[in-house]
Amino acid sequence: MLTLAHYLVLSAIIFSIGVAGVLIRRNLIVMFMSLELMLNAVNINLAAFSSYLQQMTGQIFIVFVMAVAAAEAAVGLALFISLFRNKQTINADEINTMRG
């Protein structure tokens, strides 16, 4: 029997894997991918509550989350290209020019 908790725990697992990815990876592109993973987990949560409460509003918000994710991916990846052009690296540990 599937309950709301099944979907929420699945979403929590994927979110935690995304957090772990941001914490242990130093490649900026993969860190960004982990961020997308976390947004996906949030989307599962919204869809589960939309189905449970029999409301369409949850699905509307998924579209807004996706729009923000797309905008963030476009701007972030443009930043990485600009960064790579200037410093020849996208490793987060090597980008330390502003460290005192």
Place this chain on the structure above:
Amino acid sequence: MNEIFMNVGFWVLGITAVVASLFMVTRENPVHSALWMLLTFFAVAGIFIQLDAEYIAAIQVMVYAGAILVLYMFVVMLLNPKSTGFIKLPAKVILGAVVALVLFLQIVMTLMGTGVIKSAQMTGINLPEGLSNVKAFGAVMFTQYIVPFEVASVLLLVAMIGAIVIAKKD
């Protein structure tokens, strides 16, 4: 019969999503990470179909798997980064994993603390006769949420211009 089908679907899709996202985080090569992320997106799209969100499942495949992932692949292949991409100290990798595990346990403890969610049955959205998911979605989106929708379009325009300006040479 439908009940068994839903259960099997949930477990297959859920385990696929979790395993694929674990591989995504642990692969050294960013191209492999991107491909595992593709599998995660497809599994999550299946979960959306289970949750009566067919339109969301379609745009998940088109926007995430079709557009965003291709953008990532382009950047990975354009930059061809040499670094392996993990934190250098193994102790910090373990620390990061432990932090994520503690976060997960906290979320689960909070969920289990609320009795309503634990026993809540998934009823699904009962649409009126002759109304598909897309129609119901559009009816809400273009009446009640029309202003946020327009703001989102402006956000996408700003992001597009921003990306062009930032990535431009000089």
